[in-house]
Structure formats: structure tokens, C-alpha cells
Amino acid sequence: MSAPICLINNTEDGGLGVCGxxxxxxxQITQPVVVVAVVGLYxxxxxxxxxxxAGRQTGFPLGSTIESKTKGIWMWCVPHPLKKKHTLVLLDTEGLGDVKKGDEKHDIWIFxxxxxxxxxxxxxxxGTIDNTALEKLYYVTELTEHIKVKSKPKSDDEMYNPFLEFMRVFPSFVWAVRDFYLQLELDGKPITADEYLENALKLNPGNSKPDDLKSKTRRSLQEFFAVRKCxxxxxxxxxxxxxxxExxxxxxxxxDFVKEADAFCSYIYNNSSPKTMRGGxxxxxxMLATLAQTYVEAISSGQVPSLDSAVESLAQIHNSRAVTEAIDFYRSEMIKRVKFPTETQQELSELHSxxxxxxISVFIRDxxxxxDQKYQEQLQTQLDREYGELVKQNIEESRKLSRRVISRVFGPLEEELRQGTYLQPGGYSRFCRALEAAVQQYTWEKGLGLMSxxxxxxxxxxxxxxxxSILAADLSLSEAEQKIQEEKLKTDAVEQRKFYEQLIKDQQKSHEEHIKQLEKKLERERERSKEEILKMQDALNKKAERSRPRLLFSVFLEG
Known part of the structure; x- marks a missing residue:
């Protein structure tokens, strides 16, 4: 994309819509996506x-007045600068708190x-991360009211913890403090920006009430976002x-601003993970396009977006599509690779495999x-059907071509038969020689296929x-003729047996390939799920550490 375009717009009735x-x-993007969204006051x-x-000086409008420029959510897709075969999707959101909108709920949905x-x-x-800044970030306290992890949590699911579920699926959180004017110090010692953020998020039981907005915001940021950076x-x-x-x-x-901006970009490039759903x-x-549509449709219909429902929609839509695209790929590849008729069934089998x-790789990827492998079974069934049709086509093409060659090669013999040339003494020997010569010419023909x-x-x-009939006039070679027929019948039976044995082998290889690729994908997903759990455990450990008594945090003005 040379420039950003609108992904989610504001409709005339004050709702949200998705731009086609x-x-x-x-x-068109089948690669994994790393999605970075920016939110904040206008x-x-x-x-x-x-x-x-995006590596550009212009793109998303910056504006130079007090008027908010960005409306809705705008998107810019660029190749990821560090992760090969990944796309970086940048989302610039409408400024929060614009008094002209007059609809606070609209800001919450954008967030x-x-x-x-x-x-x-x-x-x-x-400015700074102070009580005023935390109050302006109150949107985070309403996430549980506007987002559901499970559409219908099971009543007997005692281990279900909504905060832990949110932490597993929510993005990493980066607080960018602009026009910062303070010294980063704690008890007279320098601290990092991350330490500044974490100290600002600590709850002080003596000076704040558990239910006030600032305390709720602090607690929500700690409970929802496992990874935080400042x-x-x-x-x-x-x-x-x-x-x-611009x-x-x-x-x-x-x-110093340029240095921090470069550090910010470097962190995002190196640490922002590809977008995942539950279970890694x-x-x-x-898929991101389907998610945007699913969430906006839920909001427009007055429902609360559910992560589980989104996964179900993704599975239904993209698995059906993955089956279709895998079959289309198979067809196109076989059209390119197969020249009908093939000389043997083994040749067609190898191209099919x-x-x-x-x-299968196309399906596994998408x-x-x-x-429950429901869609993979559908794929297997359709691939077997496609291959079966190709086997039939291969047989018919070989038969058609072989019959045309038979008509041409044996044409002179047929003409002599119509004229009765061989119905005389010694005619059977001449008939057999003519027949043998035509058979030899036929066998020299190339590309007739497996049915020749x-x-x-x-x-x-x-x-x-x-x-x-010819033999009735000349019985000298009747025994030889019988032997030829017997040999032909034996050869035909052997070839038919080989043909069906190859079909059975093809089906077995197909099944083994499905299992092999599925096991690889499941292993990758298990690793991603394990990473999520470790990330969440690390966040919980940090939270436990922060809950221990510490010195109060103070920030000193320059000079």
C-alpha cells in the first residue's frame, strides 16, 4: 500500500461500518500479520x-490545528522490516475525547x-503519567463490559477466570508519553521509563479508594495487559x-526526540508478536478482515463482541475457504503437470502425490x-474424488487415442478383409503376417497411454x-493363433491387477501425508499456546512482586 485507507468508518447513524x-x-494477505494500533486523545x-x-514521513494525516483529522480507524499495510513473510498492519484510530462527537460510547467502541x-x-x-492521565484512560476499565471471551461460559467451569483469559488474548501495551518534561528519578536515583510506568500504576492504599476511577484504571492495566512498555x-x-x-x-x-522515536520503532519491530487468537x-x-467484520456486526446489532464467537466464525469461513483453495490449487497443478494420457498409472500417481x-500445505496454512479435522476430512474426500476423476479421464483419453491409432494402423488390413483377400488357401498365414506387422507398427506409436x-x-x-473364418480355409496356424490369444489374456490380467494395486497405494500415501502435515501444524500451535501461558505467568509473577511493600515513587522537576 502506497498510502493508508479507511478500515472502519463512522456511519451516518453514529455507528461503525467496515470499508470494502x-x-x-x-x-489478499495470506501471511501472518503483526498489528499495531495507536489510541489516545485527539x-x-x-x-x-x-x-x-511505516518508514514514511507522510501518510496518516498529522494536522496542524485543534481539529481531529482521523475519523474511524485507518489502516496501512507494509512489509514487516524484520520478520520475513510477515505483514505489518498499522491502525491509526480516531482521537478520543473529541467534544464535537458528543458520543462517549463511540470512543469506547473505537478503543x-x-x-x-x-x-x-x-x-x-x-505530559506525564499522573492521576489526570490515568483518568483519561478510563476506557480500559470498561473492557469487560464491552468484550466477552466466551459467548456462554460453562456453569461448571470453576477454573474460568475472565481476567486471566483477557490477559492471554489482549495485545501488549505501550504507553508513549509525548512532550515529557520531568527527570526520571526515584529516591534520587535514575530510573527507566518502564520503571516510571510501573511505579505510576502501583496502588497506594493510603491515598486512593479501591473503587475510584484512577485505582480502577491502574488495576485494569495490570490485570489485562501482561506485557507493558513505556x-x-x-x-x-x-x-x-x-x-x-510533515x-x-x-x-x-x-x-533526544529522534533517539527515542528510533528506540520506539526498534522495540515495535523486534517485540510486537504476530496477531493470534485464543490457544495461539x-x-x-x-482472517483479520473477517475479525473486523465480525466485531463490527456484533457492535452494530447491539451485542457484545465475543472472542469465542469470533474464533467460530473464523473457523467456519476460513476452513471452508481453505478447502476450496486447496482443491483449486490441486486442480491447477495437475493441469500444469499432467499431459494426458500418461504412459502408466504410476506416472499419474506420482504427479498426484x-x-x-x-x-494439503495450502489447506494447513489457511x-x-x-x-476435530472436520474440514481436513472434507479435503481428503474431495481430493480422492478429484483424483478418481483424473484416473477416469486418463483412461478415456488413452482409449480414445489408442482407438484412433488402431483405425489408422489397421486400416489397410481392414480394407483387405472387406475385399476377401485372405479367404483362400494360405490366406491365414498372410493374414497373421499382416496382423503381426500392424501390431508391431502400433507398438511403435508413442504417447498412447496406459490403456494402449x-x-x-x-x-x-x-x-x-x-x-x-479365415482359418476354416487354412488350418495350418490355428495352434499358433490360440497361443497368441492366451498370452494376450494373461498380460491383460496382470496389468489390471497392477493398476488397482497402485490406486490402493495412492490412497494410503494420501492419508499419511494428511497426518504428517497436521501433526506439524498442531505442534506449532502447541508452542504458541505455551508461549502465551509463559507470558501470562510472567505477568502474574511481576504482579506478585509489585504487591510487596515498596518506597513511594516521586518524580522531580528539572532544576
Whole structure:
């Protein structure tokens, strides 16, 4: 994409809609996606960070007035600068808190959509992380009311913990503090931006009430987001320069600002994970398109988006599509590889096995949460049907071509039979020599396929009655003729047995290939799920550490 386009727009009735052009772009992306969304109050410089991640100076509109430029959610897809065969999807959201909108719930849904779609959520704010800043981030306290993990939690599921479930599926959280003007110190010692954030999120029982907005926000950030990171940016340039921010180069900006901006981009590139659903299920661009549609449809119908329902929708839509595309791939590959008729069944079998293996890979790549292998069984059934049709086509093409050659090669013999040339003494010997010569010429023909001998045998069987009539006039070679027929019948029986044995082998190889590729995919998904659990456990350990008594945090002004 050379420039961003709108993914989710604002409808005339105040709701949300999905833009078809953006869906078409996502639908073409079969690679895993790393989705980075930025949220925050309007006119805080969110779009600048997104442009920087895209490696561009312009793209998302920056604006230079108090008016909010971005409406809805805009999307920019670019190749990931570090992860090969991954796409970086940047989502710039409408500024929160715009008084002109007058609909607070609209802001909440924009915030929820950013959380649901992203693998890294960047919150952009001005000044410092203080009580006022935390109050403005109150949207995070309402996530449990506007997002469900399970559509219908089981009543006997005693281990179900909604906060842990949210932590497993929510994105990493990055707080970007803009125009930061304080010294990062604690008890007279320098601290990092991350330590600044974590100390700001600590609850102070003596100075705050558990139910006040600031405490809820702190607790929600700790409970929902397992991975948290902070960057503090000083003011990039003077107010006069900032009016033309889109035209400024790094040389026009403050060195410390540029350094922090580069560190921010480096962190996102290196640490933002590909988008996944529950259980570590990877998401591609086309799956992201389905997620956006599913969530917006739920919101538009007055329902609360459910992660489980989204997984079910993804599975139904993308597994059916994966089967179709795998079959289409198989057909196209066989059309390119097979030249009918093949000389042997083994040749067709080998081409089938190679194409089938790649088709299964296409399905495995695009399938989603096919736990009971329902769709893989559908694929197997359809592949068997496709191969069966190709076997029939191969046989028919070979028969047609062989019969045409029979008509041409044995044409002179047929003409002499019509004229009665062989119905005289010694005619049977001449008939057999003519027949043998025609058979030899036929066997020299190339590319007749696997049914060439069967067609020849059928023709010779048919002509055996004619030979019997000629033999009535000349019985000198009747014994030789019988031996030829016996040998032909034996050869035909052996070839038929080999043919069906090969079909059985093909089906067995096909089954083994399905199992092999499925086991590889399940192992990858188990590893991703294990990583999620370890990440969540690490966050819980950190939370336990933070709950121990510590010195109060203080921030000192410069000078």
C-alpha cells in the first residue's frame, strides 16, 4: 500500500461500518500479520508514530490545528522490516475525547476495536503519567463490559477466570508519553521509563479508594495487559516548526526526540508478536478482515463482541475457504503437470502425490482451529474424488487415442478383409503376417497411454472371429493363433491387477501425508499456546512482586 485507507468508518447513524476496499486488500494477505494500533486523545501526535513505523514521513494525516483529522480507524499495510513473510498492519484510530462527537460510547467502541484487532496497543498521551492521565484512560476499565471471551461460559467451569483469559488474548501495551518534561528519578536515583510506568500504576492504599476511577484504571492495566512498555518523548521541536511537522526531517527535530522515536520503532519491530487468537492460533490478513467484520456486526446489532464467537466464525469461513483453495490449487497443478494420457498409472500417481502434498500445505496454512479435522476430512474426500476423476479421464483419453491409432494402423488390413483377400488357401498365414506387422507398427506409436495394450487386446479379440473364418480355409496356424490369444489374456490380467494395486497405494500415501502435515501444524500451535501461558505467568509473577511493600515513587522537576 502506497498510502493508508479507511478500515472502519463512522456511519451516518453514529455507528461503525467496515470499508470494502480495505477488506479486499486484507483478503489478499495470506501471511501472518503483526498489528499495531495507536489510541489516545485527539491532537496528541498519534499519526506521527504510525508514519514513522511505516518508514514514511507522510501518510496518516498529522494536522496542524485543534481539529481531529482521523475519523474511524485507518489502516496501512507494509512489509514487516524484520520478520520475513510477515505483514505489518498499522491502525491509526480516531482521537478520543473529541467534544464535537458528543458520543462517549463511540470512543469506547473505537478503543475496544483497537484492542480486539491489534497485537500491540500503543496509548499516546501528553505530559506525564499522573492521576489526570490515568483518568483519561478510563476506557480500559470498561473492557469487560464491552468484550466477552466466551459467548456462554460453562456453569461448571470453576477454573474460568475472565481476567486471566483477557490477559492471554489482549495485545501488549505501550504507553508513549509525548512532550515529557520531568527527570526520571526515584529516591534520587535514575530510573527507566518502564520503571516510571510501573511505579505510576502501583496502588497506594493510603491515598486512593479501591473503587475510584484512577485505582480502577491502574488495576485494569495490570490485570489485562501482561506485557507493558513505556517511552517518554521530549517535545520534538518549537511550536513554529510543529505547524509543518510533515515537512520536517530528523535534522529539524531535537536529537533526544529522534533517539527515542528510533528506540520506539526498534522495540515495535523486534517485540510486537504476530496477531493470534485464543490457544495461539495465528491470524493472517484475510482472517483479520473477517475479525473486523465480525466485531463490527456484533457492535452494530447491539451485542457484545465475543472472542469465542469470533474464533467460530473464523473457523467456519476460513476452513471452508481453505478447502476450496486447496482443491483449486490441486486442480491447477495437475493441469500444469499432467499431459494426458500418461504412459502408466504410476506416472499419474506420482504427479498426484506431489500436487496433493502441496495442496494439503495450502489447506494447513489457511485453515483455522480445525480441532476435530472436520474440514481436513472434507479435503481428503474431495481430493480422492478429484483424483478418481483424473484416473477416469486418463483412461478415456488413452482409449480414445489408442482407438484412433488402431483405425489408422489397421486400416489397410481392414480394407483387405472387406475385399476377401485372405479367404483362400494360405490366406491365414498372410493374414497373421499382416496382423503381426500392424501390431508391431502400433507398438511403435508413442504417447498412447496406459490403456494402449488393453485397446489392442480388445481389437485382437474382436478380430479372432475373423481369423477363425479365415482359418476354416487354412488350418495350418490355428495352434499358433490360440497361443497368441492366451498370452494376450494373461498380460491383460496382470496389468489390471497392477493398476488397482497402485490406486490402493495412492490412497494410503494420501492419508499419511494428511497426518504428517497436521501433526506439524498442531505442534506449532502447541508452542504458541505455551508461549502465551509463559507470558501470562510472567505477568502474574511481576504482579506478585509489585504487591510487596515498596518506597513511594516521586518524580522531580528539572532544576
Amino acid at each position: 476496499e480495505a477488506l479486499e486488500i486484507l483478503d 491532537r496528541t501526535g498519534k499519526s506521527y508514530l504510525m508514519n514513522r513505523l 475496544c476495536m483497537a484492542v480486539l484487532l491489534s497485537s500491540s496497543l500503543v496509548y499516546n498521551s501528553l 517511552f517518554v518523548f521530549e517535545r520534538p521541536a518549537s511550536s513554529k516548526k510543529l505547524v509543518n511537522m 515537512t520536517l526531517t530528523d535534522a529539524d527535530l531535537e536529537d 492460533l495465528g491470524v493472517s490478513g484475510r 506431489a500436487s496433493e502434498k502441496e495442496a 485453515s483455522f482451529n480445525d480441532l 495394450e488393453e485397446v489392442l487386446a480388445a481389437y485382437l479379440t474382436e478380430k479372432s472371429q475373423v481369423g477363425s
